[in-house]
Amino acid sequence: MSDGINEQRRKLLGATALGFVAAQIGAAAPAFAQNNTPRRATTSAGSFGPLKRVNAGVLSIAYAEAGPADGPPVLLLHGWPYDIHSFVDVAPILANAGYRVLIPYLRGYGETRFLSADTPRNGQPAALATDAINFLNALRIQKVLVAGFDWGGGIANMMAFLWPERCKALVSVSGYLVASQAAAANPLPPSAELAWWYLFYFSTERGKAGYAKYTKDFNRVIWKLASPKWAFDDATFERTAKAFENPDFVHISLQHYRWYMGLEQGEAKYNELEATIATFPTISLPTITLEGDANGAPHGNPSAYARKYSGKYEHRTITGGIGHNLPQEAPQAFAQAVIEADKL
Numbered sequence: 001m002s003d004g005i006n007e008q009r010r011k012l013l014g015a016t017a018l019g020f021v022a023a024q025i026g027a028a029a030p031a032f033a034q035n036n037t038p039r040r041a042t043t044s045a046g047s048f049g050p051l052k053r054v055n056a057g058v059l060s061i062a063y064a065e066a067g068p069a070d071g072p073p074v075l076l077l078h079g080w081p082y083d084i085h086s087f088v089d090v091a092p093i094l095a096n097a098g099y100r101v102l103i104p105y106l107r108g109y110g111e112t113r114f115l116s117a118d119t120p121r122n123g124q125p126a127a128l129a130t131d132a133i134n135f136l137n138a139l140r141i142q143k144v145l146v147a148g149f150d151w152g153g154g155i156a157n158m159m160a161f162l163w164p165e166r167c168k169a170l171v172s173v174s175g176y177l178v179a180s181q182a183a184a185a186n187p188l189p190p191s192a193e194l195a196w197w198y199l200f201y202f203s204t205e206r207g208k209a210g211y212a213k214y215t216k217d218f219n220r221v222i223w224k225l226a227s228p229k230w231a232f233d234d235a236t237f238e239r240t241a242k243a244f245e246n247p248d249f250v251h252i253s254l255q256h257y258r259w260y261m262g263l264e265q266g267e268a269k270y271n272e273l274e275a276t277i278a279t280f281p282t283i284s285l286p287t288i289t290l291e292g293d294a295n296g297a298p299h300g301n302p303s304a305y306a307r308k309y310s311g312k313y314e315h316r317t318i319t320g321g322i323g324h325n326l327p328q329e330a331p332q333a334f335a336q337a338v339i340e341a342d343k344l
Helices: 007-014 090-096 125-138 151-162 190-195 197-202 205-213 215-226 234-245 249-260 268-277 302-308 331-341
Strands: 052-056 059-066 073-077 100-104 144-148 167-173 287-292 313-318
Touching: 052 125, 059 090, 059 125, 073 090, 073 125, 073 151, 090 100, 090 331, 100 125, 125 151, 125 268, 144 151, 144 331, 151 167, 151 268, 167 331, 190 197, 197 205, 197 249, 205 215, 205 249, 215 234, 234 249, 287 302, 287 331, 302 313, 313 331
Parallel strands: 073 100, 073 144, 144 167, 167 287, 287 313
Antiparallel strands: 052 059, 059 100
């Protein structure tokens, strides 16, 4: 870390973890600098039953459900560019343990749709977190154990400090995945900026056009870079790639990252929530954080983000060449963390 970074900035950025601040808190090297020898494939032919649907806030949310209807509810939240199948092998483990497992498609993914053509196709963090609460409200669920990775990890963390009364415990891959526009505006050392190449690509008109034209190809590249040792097969990728056919997927993906760069407007109704998020509150809920030993996506050092969890807390590094899509690459470890977080 450069000695020229002042202490005040270090404290601000060290509290966040969306990868914008990865270098400040001890990030791993980008995926393309890692050993790319694939490990044995961990693909699965698993599937969900027929999807369910519920109107929640501005969305008609499509979701998978498993386990007993009267079991303790668990909310599993996927990331970008993934989908509910990241949890296809986690769900039966939790269902067999007696949990009611709920796995919604995020806005812009899969069969989830906006109820009105006039609703802004907005991917800012507060909108995503509000969707999750609206989903619980629509299902009349008061409190859940919440777990996620990537975008889903960020949503889970935000739920834990914005609405702690709605969350029983938290499991988050890569820890405290929370950031703000102000934090994102601070430049990082070149080695950290390199890992965020697609953020800068998306900030250009060329990038917007390129992502729209080559969505599947682009997302496959992200999968390979973020999980360099995961030997997923074509069928596994294509199963998830169907979620990218949502008519709002490209726009929401771009708006999410461009919002962080200050290139897209959010909605005024989320201003208060975003202001709270930008204070980076600590989380008092029982929490287990997970990290794969071959995560190629920008991520922070667990020893740095541990201080954001003030309640009962454990961190686990999952070995064996596990990358960014940890629930799908190591479903047993992820499910076990959920079960044990419930007991903290």
